Amino acid sequence: MGTPDVAGGPGVSGGADVGGSRAGGVAVHLLRRRASMAFAGGMYAYPGGGVDPRDERAVGWAGPSLDVWGALLGVPAAQAQAVVCAAVRETFEESGVLLAGPDAAGVVADTTGADWEADRVALVRHELAFADFLARRDLVLRSDLLAPWARWITPEFEERRYDTWFFLALLPAGQRTRDVSGEADRTAWLRPADAVAGYDRGEMLMLPPTIATLRALLPYGTAAEALAAAPARDLAPVLARAALDADGTVVLSWPGHDEFTQVIPARRDSPRGEAR
Numbered sequence: 425m426g427t428p429d430v431a432g433g434p435g436v437s438g439g440a441d442v443g444g445s446r447a448g449g450v451a452v453h454l455l456r457r458r459a460s461m462a463f464a465g466g467m468y469a470y471p472g473g474g475v476d477p478r479d480e481r482a483v484g485w486a487g488p489s490l491d492v493w494g495a496l497l498g499v500p501a502a503q504a505q506a507v508v509c510a511a512v513r514e515t516f517e518e519s520g521v522l523l524a525g526p527d528a529a530g531v532v533a534d535t536t537g538a539d540w541e542a543d544r545v546a547l548v549r550h551e552l553a554f555a556d557f558l559a560r561r562d563l564v565l566r567s568d569l570l571a572p573w574a575r576w577i578t579p580e581f582e583e584r585r586y587d588t589w590f591f592l593a594l595l596p597a598g599q600r601t602r603d604v605s606g607e608a609d610r611t612a613w614l615r616p617a618d619a620v621a622g623y624d625r626g627e628m629l630m631l632p633p634t635i636a637t638l639r640a641l642l643p644y645g646t647a648a649e650a651l652a653a654a655p656a657r658d659l660a661p662v663l664a665r666a667a668l669d670a671d672g673t674v675v676l677s678w679p680g681h682d683e684f685t686q687v688i689p690a691r692r693d694s695p696r697g698e699a700r
Contacts, residue, residue, distance in 0.1 A: 450647050451615055452638065453519060453601050455608035467629040468619070470590065470637075471518035471605070472511065478553040479509035486528035487568030496572060497589065498659065508567050511591050513554040517547050519611070520602035523570060523593055524563040531566060533598030544604065569593050571654035574640070576633040579664035579676070587661070590637050592654055594647055616641040632684045633662070 452470075459466040480502050490501035497504050516522045516535070525531035535544075543560075546552035558565060571592045578585040595601070603611045614622075616638045622628035623635050630638075644650040664684075667675045672690025 449645050451613045454612055455605055456610040458609045471515045473514040475506045475510040479506040481555040483555045483558050484564035486564045486566050518605040520604055521599050523566050525566055531596045571651050575659050575661045577661045577663045
């Protein structure tokens with residue numbers, strides 16, 4: 425990213441997909457971004473957002489080491505920490521769910537109190553660093569509760585670019601999601617099959633990575649099964665390609681995701697020489 429929380433360049437934005445078990449199998453927490461948002465307005469997405477420079481500060485850490493995470497994500501250890509911290513922090517900021525606990529075996533059971541909300545708002549406003557938030561409450565980040573699922577990079581021809589990892593995590597026992605994101609006008613727990621059906625009917629707008637990750641969850645009957653499958657996932661970044669045919673037609677394709685292929689016909693000049 426050109427800046428830590430805006431797309432473009434060497435940085436990353438950490439996306440989080442908080443999955444939980446509900447009656448009937450897997451359910452996924454989705455936000456519908458406000459139509460007024462400059463990026464992906466009106467579209468359904470997961471809780472997530474950009475890396476803050478302070479996400480590289482030392483934090484209480486439980487789970488795989490930073491070297492292990494770096495090897496897993498294919499980035500230096502410091503960058504891996506920033507990605508994981510961003511995913512955990514943004515999930516708390518946008519849904520009230522916190523993947524942290526007093527030690528490597530525990531997890532916070534309730535984040536609905538007024539003091540928690542005050543800290544959440546301070547994080548959103550960049551008045552509080554995530555490392556200080558955890559230290560103040562004697563918490564460690566539970567990186568073992570996250571499983572990387574996919575990585576997508578915004579096409580080179582887009583004005584706004586993002587390098588985004590998607591993660592799976594079980595909703596911790598005792599916690600619940602809250603409609604607290606200022607960027608969303610609706611939140612919902614949906615089964616992947618229902619969300620996919622809504623997209624296919626044209627009722628739910630989503631960017632390619634969102635619908636692709638939902639389709640990838642369809643085979644799993646429980647969230648635990650999906651998490652167990654995560655280590656075998658290919659984390660090579662999905663990046664759109666643009667090809668120009670001899671007649672000027674542009675073909676946009678996403679390797680491995682044929683449903684998103686777009687064909688843009690060449691512009692033809694009108695008899696008066698005006699481009700249509």
